[in-house]
Structure formats: C-alpha cells, structure tokens
Amino acid sequence: PPTAESIVVPFGHVIGNEKWRGSEIAQKLQGKVRLVFEDGLGLVDFHLSNRTCILYISEADLVAGDEFKRRLVRFRNASSLGGIIIVERTQISDQYFLAVQKLVVLELGMVLLPVANQAEAAQLITQLVIFCISGEIVREQSKDHSSNPFLRKQCSQLADPAVFRTVQQIPGVGKTKALLLLQQFGSIHRLCNASVKELELVVGQAVAQQIHSF
Amino acid sequence: FPRESRLCVLVDSREISSGAEVISSLKAVHGVKVQVCSLSSSDYIVSNRLAVERRSLSELLTSANRSKLTQRIQCLHRMFERICVIVEKDRTKAGEMSRFLQRTQYYDSLLSALVRAGVRILFSSCQEETAALLKDLALVEHRKNAAICVPTEVEGHKREMLNFYLSIPNLSYLAALNMCHSFRSVREMANSSLQDLVAGAQVSPQMAAEIHRYLHYSFEEQMLPESPYVTG
Numbered sequence: 155p156p157t158a159e160s161i162v163v164p165f166g167h168v169i170g171n172e173k174w175r176g177s178e179i180a181q182k183l184q185g186k187v188r189l190v191f192e193d194g195l196g197l198v199d200f201h202l203s204n205r206t207c208i209l210y211i212s213e214a215d216l217v218a219g220d221e222f223k224r225r226l227v228r229f230r231n232a233s234s235l236g237g238i239i240i241v242e243r244t245q246i247s248d249q250y251f252l253a254v255q256k257l258v259v260l261e262l263g264m265v266l267l268p269v270a271n272q273a274e275a276a277q278l279i280t281q282l283v284i285f286c287i288s289g290e291i292v293r294e295q296s297k298d299h300s301s302n303p304f305l306r307k308q309c310s311q312l313a314d315p316a317v318f319r320t321v322q323q324i325p326g327v328g329k330t331k332a333l334l335l336l337q338q339f340g341s342i343h344r345l346c347n348a349s350v351k352e353l354e355l356v357v358g359q360a361v362a363q364q365i366h367s368f
Numbered sequence: 369f370p371r372e373s374r375l376c377v378l379v380d381s382r383e384i385s386s387g388a389e390v391i392s393s394l395k396a397v398h399g400v401k402v403q404v405c406s407l408s409s410s411d412y413i414v415s416n417r418l419a420v421e422r423r424s425l426s427e428l429l430t431s432a433n434r435s436k437l438t439q440r441i442q443c444l445h446r447m448f449e450r451i452c453v454i455v456e457k458d459r460t461k462a463g464e465m466s467r468f469l470q471r472t473q474y475y476d477s478l479l480s481a482l483v484r485a486g487v488r489i490l491f492s493s494c495q496e497e498t499a500a501l502l503k504d505l506a507l508v509e510h511r512k513n514a515a516i517c518v519p520t521e522v523e524g525h526k527r528e529m530l531n532f533y534l535s536i537p538n539l540s541y542l543a544a545l546n547m548c549h550s551f552r553s554v555r556e557m558a559n560s561s562l563q564d565l566v567a568g569a570q571v572s573p574q575m576a577a578e579i580h581r582y583l584h585y586s587f588e589e590q591m592l593p594e595s596p597y598v599t600g
Binding site: 319 | 442477479484529535536555585589
C-alpha cells in the first residue's frame with residue numbers, strides 16, 4: 155500500500171486524505187483552496203504540491219502514546235517529500251510538545267508548526283498553499299526566488315567602499331593612507347604581498363613595517 | 369587548530385539585557401561555554417554554520433516589524449548556511465494576567481515564508497526553554513562536526529586581525545574567528561587557495577570564492593560614494 159509517495163497535485167489544488175472528509179479543517183479550507191479527497195494517501199494527510207505534504211498530529215494522537223512517532227519515522231524513511239508536521243498544541247497536549255519538537259525538528263530534520271485547533275490549522279494550510287503556489291509560479295517563470303522576501307537576494311553592492319574600510323583596519327592606516335595604498339597597489343591581495351621597500355614609497359618606514367608584518 | 373572540548377555558544381551583547389535568563393541558564397543549567405561578543409548580525413551563533421534568532425511571539429503576530437525581520441534574515445542568508453528562528457512566548461510579569469494573543473493571518477504567512485526559505489523554526493515558552501533549545505542545537509551541530517572549536521577570546525595581534533577579517537562583506541563572526549586561528553598572518557590568508565580558505569575559515573566553497581574575489585578586487589577611487597577627504 156502507498157505510504158508516503160509523491161503524487162501529482164494539479165496546480166492550485168490540495169489533495170486531502172479521505173479520512174478528513176467532513177472535518178472542520180476540510181470545511182474551512184473549502185472555498186479558500188480547491189480541495190480534492192483521495193483514498194490511499196497512507197501516512198500523508200494533505201498534499202500541497204508535488205513536493206510538499208502535511209502530516210497532522212491531533213491532541214488525541216499525542217495523548218494516545220507513541221504510535222504517531224512510528225508514523226513520522228516511517229514517513230521520514232520512506233519519503234523524499236518535504237514533510238510539514240502540524241501538531242495540535244492544547245492545554246492537554248502541551249506537556250508533550252517539547253519532546254515532539256525535539257524529535258521532529260532536531261532528530262528528523264522536518265518542519266513542525268503548532269496550532270491550537272483545526273480552525274487554526276486550516277488558516278495555516280491556506281497560507282502554506284499560497285506560498286507553494288507562488289513559489290512554483292516564480293520557479294517556472296524566472297528561476298528566481300524574489301517572491302519570497304526571506305530568500306537570498308543577489309547583492310549588487312559595490313565592493314569599493316568595503317575594500318576601503320577593510321584596508322583601514324590595518325594598524326597605523328587611516329583614510330588617507332588607505333587611499334594612497336589602494337591607489338598604488340589596487341587590491342588587498344597585492345597590498346598584502348608588497349615588500350617593505352614598495353610600501354615605503356607610499357607610507358613612512360614605520361607604517362610600512364607594520365603593514366608588512368600584519 | 370586549537371580545539372575546545374566544551375559546547376560553546378556565541379551571544380550578541382544586546383542579549384545581556386533582553387535575554388539575561390537565556391544566558392544564565394545556558395551557563396548554569398547546561399554547562400555551555402557562553403562568549404558574549406558584538407555579533408550585530410544575529411542573536412546567537414551555535415556552530416560554524418548555524419545562526420539563531422530569538423523573537424518574541426507578539427513581535428511576529430503583527431506586521432510592524434516586517435521589514436526589519438526581512439532584512440535581518442536576508443543578511444543572515446548571505447552569511448550563514450543555516451538559520452534558525454526561536455519563537456518565544458512573551459513573559460508575563462508577576463500579577464499580570466497572561467495576555468491572550470490572537471493568531472493572525474500575517475503570522476501564518478510569515479511562518480510559511482520562513483518554511484519555504486528553509487529557515488528552521490522552534491517554539492519556546494520561556495527563556496529557560498530557549499536556553500535548552502540552544503544547547504540542543506549546539507549538540508546536534510557538534511555531532512555533525514560543525515561545532516565551534518576555536519578559542520573565542522582574542523587579544524593583541526589576533527584582535528587586530530579579527531577586526532580586519534570582520535570588515536570582509538558577508539563574513540560571519542565565526543568565520544573571521546576561525547581565520548584568526550588558522551592563518552598566522554593576513555598575508556598567509558590572502559595567498560591561500562580556495563580549499564585552504566574552506567578549511568581555515570570553515571565556510572562553504574561559494575563563500576570561499578566570494579572572499580577570494582574580494583581580496584583580488586581591483587579598487588577604483590571613483591567608485592567610492594563620496595570623496596574620502598571630505599568626511600572626517
């Protein structure tokens with residue numbers, strides 16, 4: 155039986171495990187995302203995209219014992235999908251939260267997001283879907299991640315002011331000497347390899363010695 | 369390469385006021401070596417590649433600090449291979465009723481964006497728990513051979529070298545510290561191969577290439593934003 159396989163998720167859809175039909179999550183998701191139910195999703199509760207899926211741990215799962223842990227480990231071993239674990243953190247299940255977090259995030263290296271109830275879970279899943287979709291549109295169109303503000307941006311800052319500052323960190327070198335040295339040697343690498351004689355032509359004997367031994 | 373055997377965490381000096389219990393708990397309860405320094409880039413550094421940001425839940429529920437957080441994470445992405453955000457519940461003062469904080473759509477979209485950006489997220493209910501999480505993170509990184517293992521205090525010539533290395537763009541405090549301990553002089557560092565830089569600074573090959581480019585960058589005075597003689 156399929157347990158944690160990748161499935162094809164049509165664009166903008168969420169595929170839910172049949173067991174969630176009629177649940178509060180399903181009701182709150184419908185209207186916000188296109189939710190389709192399927193049988194045989196195995197360990198997975200919701201597929202958000204071809205690569206991202208959700209495993210839901212309820213308050214009851216947490217209280218019932220370690221069965222959910224086996225499910226997580228089986229998923230982790232069987233699947234290359236990015237698994238997001240949503241866990242119900244309530245007054246009753248709070249005592250288990252730290253241990254679950256340690257297992258999921260630190261040991262299994264998966265994502266764990268706590269919610270208080272199914273309504274909160276539906277709101278969270280909606281936002282995750284929006285980011286899945288925008289991520290995929292951007293990936294197809296431009297191979298750039300610019301829609302996500304947290305992703306690395308190519309930094310187009312000029313190196314010149316930084317180089318100027320770096321050279322001023324050499325003991326005995328201030329703005330004036332830094333500029334003279336850079337005018338003469340061009341790069342930090344060439345400055346580092348200048349001989350004392352070459353340095354003496356630009357700065358005084360003492361500073362030349364200081365730079366050379368730095 | 370001189371090695372430290374105890375778990376070590378670098379803490380930004382601003383955390384002394386805002387996270388005093390995190391620091392004391394790391395030291396007293398977990399026996400972690402805590403070095404307070406002026407990190408400016410992140411709140412904590414727990415390994416050669418992992419930076420940790422500590423944020424209060426209330427701060428993440430409203431969009432007021434959005435641009436500040438965005439800039440901070442972008443900056444960390446340039447410096448560190450791995451980033452973790454610890455979301456800490458706000459402290460309630462004695463006698464004060466615990467505030468009920470409504471979960472917002474903004475908060476959910478923020479979490480989603482962080483997940484998509486590959487940022488790890490951990491949840492903590494108090495400063496003591498945050499300290500335990502930091503220790504756990506340091507322990508995992510130690511198991512993966514990425515632990516901080518150089519002396520974290522530097523003086524004299526090494527201090528001058530550290531300041532020089534810290535002025536290299538996108539170089540983390542720890543990479544600069546590693547450089548101080550693995551190269552005898554700045555010249556030796558400047559003449560080292562990419563592989564030597566990777567091993568010496570404990571950085572990714574991409575970062576090593578960036579450093580190499582920077583050292584060989586040919587400076588042009590005209591590209592300075594303003595004449596260096598004008599400002600004092």
